[in-house]
Amino acid sequence: KSGERKHDSDSPAKYQDVFGHTLLELARANDKIVGITAAMPSGTSMSIMQEQLPSRVFDVGISEGHAVTFAGGLAKDGMRPFCAIYSSFLQRAYDHIIHDVAIQNLPVTFCIDRAGIVGEDGVTHHGVFDLSYLRAIPNLTIASPRDEASLRNLLYTAQSADRGPFAIRYPRGKGSNPDWRTPMHEIAIGRGQRLVDGNDVAVLSIGPMANKAAAAIERARRENGIEAAHYDMIFLKPIDEQLLDEVGRKGCPVITVEDGVRDGGLGSAVTEWMNDHGYHPHITRIGVPDMFVPHGKVPQLMNLCRMDEDAIYNAIVQANNNHKL
Structure with a gap:
């Protein structure tokens, strides 16, 4: 009757929300972190950081290539950009990933949302190509978490690792653990x-x-x-x-x-x-x-x-x- 949407507090959070809250935690502790999105602040949950730290989040509009090049420019000057883009939309920025980030080995973290089969959004939104189209690019680290704790640890590792571009892919929808606010720690790159x-x-x-x-x-x-x-x-x-x-x-x-x-x-x-x-x-x-x-x-x-x-x-x-x- 009130029109208020009810939320189940015992239900696992969406991966995008785990990302959004974790990025805000990291940004509060590291003033070099900035967030970038291409017209999808709410869809990627970059809006969580945008609401709390508006001067450090940039929505560049529907221009994924520019988002990546802009992230490369910020990284070149010492910032730690986290660029959140849907998997299928990141395809539009392939040339920018190679030329404006990977060749310079710049520390840009690509937060690849909607990775894998996404369901009702249809053929254009399935994020099924990113593992293949990114694997060929030199200097790029590519990872995917199995759960929310792994996602938090990968995000923590990306902002603290002394290395170049880092891609983290995660799916649409909910995770598996309602108690996802776990302590974060750095994990060894390239170790399963x-x-x-x-x-x-x-x-x-x-x-x-x-x-x-x-x-x-x-x-x-x-x-x-x-x-x-x-x-x-x-x-x-x-x-x-x-x-x-x-x-x-x-x-x-x-x-x-x-x-x-x-x-x-x-x-x-x-x-x-x-x-x-x-x-x-x-x-x-x-x-x-x-x-x-x-x-x-x-x-x-x-x-x-x-x-x-x-x-x-x-x-x-x-x-x-x-x-x-």
Whole structure:
């Protein structure tokens, strides 16, 4: 009757809001941090910092290329710009990323919102290409958090790391933890994490797809007795070569899981590394196939692209069975 929107305080926050509140925390502690957005202050939650520190947030309008070049100019003069742009919109600034940031190795942090399949916004808004189109660029660090705490730690690392451009991609929608205001700490660049050990199959995931992979791995263990290892790679570039060497020495089938096109992303990176280092496991790549993903709800589209929990579970069982033949 009042028209007031009710919020569930026990519900996990949206990734964009975790980003917005975390950036404000960091900016209050580091006066070199500035925020940049291209006409999407509320859509990226850059508005949270804009409301509290308006002189340090710049909305450049619908001009993603200018946003990136402007960020490069600020970084050149000693600032730490955080440039928040939707994944599909960042495609418009590809030349600017290369020429105005990466060549100069400038410390610009790209906060890539709406990464992966986004659902009802349709084919033009799915952020499925960024892992592939960014991986080819020298000097660029590329990471994706599996949960809210990982996102906070990556943002903290980006503003404190003594290195060049840093891309952090995260999805549309809610995370998994209502208690997301965790203490932040710097994490090692290019280092992933073994979440579960096992010798039958090795599952390598990046980003929140780790949650679907974890559920599928537990199901395969419970229903089929398959001991699958699970690695959260965290960084696509530089990729964790120690973890890849550990996986290669196991000699078991490998399954890569990513919320992006499988051509050129994590699956391609793992396949290339294994080939270059003399390992030849059977590798199954789970990701968006070579198609434009249509409009639909995220669970429907995950099923369509064979990226849901069932698809990962079936891939684990099939890889294990084929390996045992």
